[in-house]
Every structure is written in structure tokens, then in C-alpha cells.
Amino acid sequence: MISRETGLPITEDEHIIQSMLDIALTAKGTRVMRRNYGTILVPKIDAPMNDEYRMMLMSSLMTAFAEFEPRVEVRRINVNIETAGKPSFMIEAVKKRSNEVLNFNRSFTGGNDAI
Template identity: 40%
Template sequence: MNKSTGRKITDAEHISQSVTDIITTPIGSRVMRRTYGSYVPRLIDSPQNNVTRMRLISATVMALTEFEPRIRVRKVEIHADKNGKMLMSLNADRADSGDTLTLDNIRMTTV
């Protein structure tokens, strides 16, 4: 179900929603699931350089490997939009069917 509207969504849309939730949730912020989330929120205000980019990619892959078993991550790209906001593009294979899933322009912050 769509977390904003409550309407029915496809499996691919649910995976996309789940990926966004995982990477934008700081580790330790969920009371009953302290390990849920990623280190991405801690890194988002770091300097936009290659070191930070690699840390963001690593944090993303680690979190999705742990909390989203429906996909196998193949490629993560981090880029900034014209306003300097960090965006992510993700290529993955669906675990159930092997189909390729591409998620573009995922906002790395919830604000």
C-alpha cells in the first residue's frame, strides 16, 4: 500500500517505497527496530566529494542487503541536482523473478 495515499501499488512501487524508507531512516531511530535503516542520513551533509560518494554507496548497499531481501543491488550512483540536493539511482535484480529494476532520482533526505 502507498504510505501517503493508502492506495494499492505494484510490487515494483512497493520496493521503491521500501528502498527510500530504508536509506532515509537513521539507524537507531526506530524504537522496536534499533538496527533498521542506514548510515546515509549521517553522511548526507558531508562534503560532496569522491570519499563521501563511496561512503554513501557503501551505506546504501549494506542497508539494502540487510533489509530489502526482494532485490540484489547491482549498481548505485550518487549525484546532485541543480540545487545541490543529493539523489541516488539504483539498478538491482529482483530476487523472485530476476527482472531488472531501475530506480532513478531517489531523494536521499525526507525533507
């Protein structure tokens, strides 16, 4: 397993997180051979940050992770809207092989490196 940023070896946990971030930050419909890959997080980033949108984000993330990251079972996703109107999310997942819990938090900042 290799980091896509540094080209150096990374742990399984880091690779899973890297994969989940790729899924979260890829806009649905942008992959030519995998039109369903990704979430609505990117195309709707200028949407009003209210509870309805927060629920849509959590649902989109949960569905995408279930479909495209088979190594984990996501147990909890929490999306928070920060004061600047930018979403951040906390994910708790369980690795299917070892039953180890994997937690991570990310904040969406925009731009190409997004999270």
C-alpha cells in the same frame, strides 16, 4: 500492497521502491526495536560532498538494502553530487523471484519528504 502516502493499492515494483526509499531515508539508530535499520544518508546530509563521502553513501545503501530488502539483489548503486551539493542516486536491482530488472532514480532534496 498499499501506498503509505495515498492508501491505494500499488504494484510489487512500487512497493519495493517504497521500501527501499524508506530504508535509504531512515537514519541509523532511530528505530527503537531495529537500531541497525537505515543508512547514514540522513544524519550526514551536511557533510562535505566529496568522493570519499560518495563512496560511504553507496556502501551504506548497499549494506542496508542487502540486509533489509530481501526481495531484490542490488546490482548497482551510483550516487552523484549535484551542483547544489545535494546527492542523487540511481539504483539497479534484480527481483529475486522473477529476475526482472528494477531501476529507479531519486534526488535528495531535504525536508520530511526528502526524496
